[in-house]
Amino acid sequence: MFWPLSWVVVPLTAIFAKIEIIDGHKLPQEGAYVLAPSHSTEFDPLIVAVAVWRMGRAPRFMAKESLFKVPVLGWALRATGMVPVARSSSASAARQTIEASEILVEHGRGVIVYPEGTLTRDPDLWPMRGKTGAVRLALADGIPLIPMAHWGAQDILPRYGRLSFWPLRRPVQVIVGDPVDLGEYAGKGTQPAALVAGTDRLMNAIAQLLSQLRGVPAPAKRWNPSEHGQKETGRLEP
Template sequence: MTKTAPTTGSDAREPRPFVFRMLAAIVVPVFGLLAKVRIRKGDSLPRNGAYILAPNHYTEIDPLVVAVAVWRLGRPPRFMAKESLFTVPVVGWALRATGMVPVARSSSSVSARKTIVASAALVEHGRGVIVYPEGTLTRDPDMWPMRGKTGAVRLALEAGIPLIPMAQWGAQELMARYGKKISLWPPRKLVTVAVGEPVDLSDLAGRHTQPAALAEATDRLMAAITALLEDLRDEKAPAERWNPAAHGQKETGRLEP
């Protein structure tokens, strides 16, 4: 049984705090000059209650695409953020004011405890959080989703809340992978976003501490994200997801709880 935070009605939306509204009043119109964000299947994002949203990740600018899309769908876009950032003056205040979720990057026992706390907070406040299951920019040469990590599914299984796949495509026209400069011309490049149905994890409920269950849940999530991206790109992904370790590449876990 999926747990959700209390709501005031089936059509109620999560309140969007003033800090978010102030930022959105600036960011959304400015970003609209750079890109046209077209959303497909947006109804899959819950109008209220807790959820984990798991997008693909292939450029440094695509978090902004995801944030704008989530805002337009009526929810405040909250991300996982490194715990250390919460101690930085001004930055820490902004992260706390917008309800971003801190993630520990230490021992597995500390990480597990932080996951439990973060999951409980999401349910208690009826909030959603955006977690990149790949943990970093995909290493796949053609920018398909690579092998996922377990952070997103651990949060979802621990709290019993919906795990929702998302795919977006077109952000590479704004900023190349590993690039640092935004392409300003031509303006209003098309970026398409698709939100999928929640991944069915009902048979894995209560098994959030079991590596085999986490691996299976992660595989289902990455398959769902890849299927959405295949539709956006109108082409088939490779039969096997890219594994950086198998190709001698380093993996980083910037957003991995």
């Protein structure tokens, strides 16, 4: 399924973005992984998908469970191995996470999870406070957690803005970091304190990667929407 999709998605994305991948070799070439990218525009999934494809892996995302019930689309999501996620109780979410991680390990697949759960609300487009889904998924089966950042897509489609058709092929840089060290949290995947600490470590890693691309220091404190009267809505996470 990915090959025919790539014949459409890759050339289409190349019209708008000239993607440069930095340290792409850090994405595991085999076996399971959880990839956690920065997220500042709705154009991001195309950038991330094409970058992952060019790095030799199939780009699979977390997708809302309700989408799997849509005719044709649901079949396509299942055929490409996308991972369903639903709003549920904490017990159901934990069970769903374990099942998803076991499938990733069994089939040697990777999955892309936006750790913020939605577009960053930070006014300067730095990563904001993260949710624990990506870390929980990685800890469930000891799966490598890989941070990623990119910069430039916001010039193609500004956050909550309109698609810019000109100039074409705007430069977008993508950088992949070393796996986040979650060793001290092993076996603690159900403990809130461990999940929060691991998520803070992940978000710091993403922010440092983005700092490299932007050439300016990342803020010491992550933006917290609840402290600014903002709602965190958008993509779902386990």
